[in-house]
Amino acid sequence: xxxxxxxxxxxxxxxxxxxxxxxxxxxxxxxxxxxxxxxxxxxxxxxxxxxxxxxxxxxxxxxxxxxxxxxxxxxxxxxxxxxxxxxxxxxxxxxxxxxxxxxxxxxxxxxxxxxxxxxxxxxxxxxxxxxxxxxxxxxxxxxxxxxxxxxxxxxxxxxxxxxxxxxxxxxxxxxxxxxxxxxxxxxxxxxxxxxxxxxxxxxxxxxxxxxxxxxxxxxxxxxxxxxxxxxxxxxxxxxxxxxxxxxxxxxxxxxxxxxxxxxxxxxxxxxxxxxxxxxxxxxxxxxxxxxxxxxxxxxxxxxxxxxxxxxxxxxxxxxxxxxxxxxxxxxxxxxxxxxxxxxxxxxxxxxxxxxxxxxxxxxxxxxxxxxxxxxxxxxxxxxxxxxxxxxxxxxxxxxxxxxxxxxxxxxxxxxxxxxxxxxxxxxxxxxxxxxxxxxxxxx
Amino acid sequence: xxxxxxxxxxxxxxxxxxxxxxxxxxxxxxxxxxxxxxxxxxxxxxxxxxxxxxxxxxxxxxxxxxxxxxxxxxxxxxxxxxxxxxxxxxxxxxxxxxxxxxxxxxxxxxxxxxxxxxxxxxxxxxxxxxxxxxxxxxxxxxxxxxxxxxxxxxxxxxxxxxxxxxxxxxxxxxxxxxxxxxxxxxxxxxxxxxxxxxxxxxxxxxxxxxxxxxxxxxxxxxxxxxxxxxxxxxxxxxxxxxxxxxxxxxxxxxxxxxxxxxxxxxxxxxxxxxxxxxxxxxxxxxxxxxxxxxxxxxxxxxx
Numbered sequence: 001x002x003x004x005x006x007x008x009x010x011x012x013x014x015x016x017x018x019x020x021x022x023x024x025x026x027x028x029x030x031x032x033x034x035x036x037x038x039x040x041x042x043x044x045x046x047x048x049x050x051x052x053x054x055x056x057x058x059x060x061x062x063x064x065x066x067x068x069x070x071x072x073x074x075x076x077x078x079x080x081x082x083x084x085x086x087x088x089x090x091x092x093x094x095x096x097x098x099x100x101x102x103x104x105x106x107x108x109x110x111x112x113x114x115x116x117x118x119x120x121x122x123x124x125x126x127x128x129x130x131x132x133x134x135x136x137x138x139x140x141x142x143x144x145x146x147x148x149x150x151x152x153x154x155x156x157x158x159x160x161x162x163x164x165x166x167x168x169x170x171x172x173x174x175x176x177x178x179x180x181x182x183x184x185x186x187x188x189x190x191x192x193x194x195x196x197x198x199x200x201x202x203x204x205x206x207x208x209x210x211x212x213x214x215x216x217x218x219x220x221x222x223x224x225x226x227x228x229x230x231x232x233x234x235x236x237x238x239x240x241x242x243x244x245x246x247x248x249x250x251x252x253x254x255x256x257x258x259x260x261x262x263x264x265x266x267x268x269x270x271x272x273x274x275x276x277x278x279x280x281x282x283x284x285x286x287x288x289x290x291x292x293x294x295x296x297x298x299x300x301x302x303x304x305x306x307x308x309x310x311x312x313x314x315x316x317x318x319x320x321x322x323x324x325x326x327x328x329x330x331x332x333x334x335x336x337x338x339x340x341x342x343x344x345x346x347x348x349x350x351x352x353x354x355x356x357x358x359x360x361x362x363x364x365x366x367x368x369x370x371x372x373x374x375x376x377x378x379x380x381x382x383x384x385x386x387x388x389x390x391x392x393x394x395x396x397x398x399x400x401x402x403x404x405x406x407x408x409x410x411x412x413x414x415x416x417x418x419x420x421x422x423x424x425x426x427x428x429x430x431x432x433x434x435x436x437x438x439x440x441x442x443x
Numbered sequence: 444x445x446x447x448x449x450x451x452x453x454x455x456x457x458x459x460x461x462x463x464x465x466x467x468x469x470x471x472x473x474x475x476x477x478x479x480x481x482x483x484x485x486x487x488x489x490x491x492x493x494x495x496x497x498x499x500x501x502x503x504x505x506x507x508x509x510x511x512x513x514x515x516x517x518x519x520x521x522x523x524x525x526x527x528x529x530x531x532x533x534x535x536x537x538x539x540x541x542x543x544x545x546x547x548x549x550x551x552x553x554x555x556x557x558x559x560x561x562x563x564x565x566x567x568x569x570x571x572x573x574x575x576x577x578x579x580x581x582x583x584x585x586x587x588x589x590x591x592x593x594x595x596x597x598x599x600x601x602x603x604x605x606x607x608x609x610x611x612x613x614x615x616x617x618x619x620x621x622x623x624x625x626x627x628x629x630x631x632x633x634x635x636x637x638x639x640x641x642x643x644x645x646x647x648x649x650x651x652x653x654x655x656x657x658x659x660x661x662x663x664x665x666x667x668x669x670x671x672x673x674x675x676x677x678x679x680x681x682x683x684x685x686x687x688x689x690x691x692x693x694x695x696x697x698x699x700x701x702x703x704x705x706x707x708x709x710x711x712x713x714x715x716x717x718x719x720x721x722x723x724x725x726x727x728x729x730x731x732x733x734x735x736x737x738x739x740x741x742x743x744x745x746x
Contacts, residue, residue: 083653089576089577090576090578090583091576091577091583092583336575337576339577339579340560340561362565365566422565422571425565425568425575426566428574432574
C-alpha cells in the first residue's frame, strides 16, 4: 500500500503529454521584461538605470527586506527602461526592460557542465549564497527560500522533504529535472540538509512517474539518510501539508507552519536552483517551463530565461491552437488564466497550459444540492459549500471560525462540484478579507 | 370535576401573581437607565440602517450622538442637514452644516472606448475578478462591470447601463451613504459635492499609467497632460500619478477645463448645453460666465 494523505483528494486525468520530451533550451528573446516583484513579500529595489550594460546573472534589483528576493538579469544587453509592465496577473508592476545583445555571462558563474559534488561551504555560507541568488519556491508559491530555511526561534527542523510529486495534471518540468539532473538534485538536497543542519531527507514522488522513482532511488542509494518515497497518485499529494502527512505521518496544526512539526518542504526545481547557486555560482535567472495542451502541436519542456514573454514560448511549441479558450499560468487545478500573451515568464511560472475552449469553459452555475461532495474531497477537512456561502454573504467572523484560512486553494471542491459552483473563487475572496481582518487585530 | 377546574385556575393564577411580583422587584433592582433622548433621536433619523454614518445602524448612531454630547464628525448622509438639525434640536446643541454629496463613477470606459481584450467567465463579482487579474480590457484601473456597487446599494440608486456596461448613479435616489465606494475594488466611485442644480464636473478616469499606455488601452483615458491644470484659474485641478483630479471645494464650475481635455476625460453633468459655437478663440470666449453656476439659465438638464 502506497503512502498518501488520508482525507479527501481527487484524481483528475493526468495528461502528462510532455513527460517524454527532454528539456530544450529556448532561443534567446530580443527583449525581456523582468518584474522586480516576482516573489511573496516586498518587491526588490531596482539598482540599474537606463542605458546600463548588463551581463547574464548580474544583479538588477536587490532585496528590500528579509522577506524579499534578489532579481538578476537573465540576459546580457542594455537596459532600455525601468518602468511598469504587466506581471502575471496583468497588473502593471515595476520592472526592468532589457534589449538583448549577445549572451555574455558574468565571469563568476561556472558554465562548465561538470558536476561538482564536493561540498566545501558551511551552513551560513550556503544560506548566504541561496539568499544572494534570489532563490524562491519554484513550485508556484514563490516564497523566498532563505526565509524558509531559517526556522523561527525555538523550533528545529528534523526532516527535509523534497517535493517531486508534481500532482498537477499536464505539468512535467519537475519530472524531467529528476530524470535529467538527478545527480545535481542529490547534491542540492545535501546542500539544503547541511544548510539547515538536518540529517534526514525524503523525496516524495507520485507513483505515475516510475522512471523518476527508479532514477532517484538509484542515485540516493549511496546516501543512507536520503530516502525516496513513492506516493499514491492523488491530487493534491504535492500540497505542502499533504506531503508532510503522507511521508512523515505528522499533521501540521491549523494555522501553524510546517516547521512546527519539524518539517521543511522544498520543490525539485528549487533544489536544482540551490545546487546551481551554491556549486556553480549561478543566480536564479532561468527555469524549466512546461508548455502543453491537448491541441498544442509540440508539447515540450523548455529552459527559459526569466522575462521572456509567454507568446515566444507558445510560438516555440507550435503556435496557439485555433480552439484555444484559455492560456493558464500553471496547471489546470491551481493555475490562473493569463490576461494576454505579452506577459513575461517569472520565477513562479511552472507551466503554460493551453486549454481547448470546450474544456476550459465554466458550466452554468446552479444552486447547491447539498450532495457534500466538496466536503468529502477537501484535503483539509473543511466544508467548502459553507465557506462559500459565508463569503458570499460577507459573514467574515463565522468564516474565520470555520477555518477558512486553512484552505490551501487546491481547487478540488470546484473541480468536483456537480452544480458548477465557483466554490474556490469565493473562498479565495474570503481568505483575503479574513486575512486582512486578522492582521488588523494584531497590535 | 368543577373543583378540579377551580383548583387549577386558582393555582395558576397564584403562580402568575407571585411571578409578577418577583419580576416587578427584579426589574426595579436591575433597571438600566437609558437616556430617553436616544429614542427621540432615533425617531428623528431616517431608519434606513444603511451604515453610511459609520455606525452599525440608526440606533447605534443615536446612542453615539447622545453620549458624545456634540455632533462633530457625526453626520447622517441619508437625512442630510434637515435631519441633523432635528437631532441637534433634541439635544439642544448646534449641528454642523455639510454640503450634500452624491456618488459619481470615475470611469467612462464603455465597450466602444475601451475594447475588450479577453473574456471573464468566473463568478459575477468585481471583488473576485479584481483578485484574479487586471480586467477584461487593456486598462487595469477601469470598471470591471460585474456590478458589486449595484449589489451594495440599499437605495436602488445605482444601476448597470446595459449599453455602456458601466454603472450609473441616479442623483435623485443617491443618499451618499458610501456603500458603493467601499464595494468597488478599483476605487472608482467618489462621493462628490452635489453642486447647485446637481451640477458636477469631474475627471471620469482613474488610469495612472503614462499617457501613451493609457491612451492605448482606452480612448477616453486621462493622460495626465496637465492642460486642464493650466486652464484652471482656481487651482482646483491637481495632477498626481499621471492623473488629473478636480477638487470639488475649489471648483467654481466654470467649465473651462472640459473643452481643453484632448481625450474628453472630463465630464460635465446637468449643465445646459454649450451655446458657444467654436469659431477661432475657444479659450477666451467663455470669459463672462464665471459666476454662472449660481444663477444659470435652468430648464434643460442635458449633459
